[in-house]
Amino acid sequence: MTNRIAFVLGLLIIGAIAVDYSYFGTEHGLFLAKKMSELIEWLAFWR
Secondary structure (H helix, E strand, O other), rough: OHHHHHHHHHHHHHHHHHHHHHOOOOOOHHHHHHHHHHHHHHHHHHH
């Protein structure tokens, strides 16, 4: 992955988080962060 692709992907992720926050508030982001943490823990178990 080149630096340019990483930069564009980072901007897209930050933009998506900003749009979600502006339309729906912080509850959805917190829910997704908790679920992502559970997914990472589950994947680490199968490693």
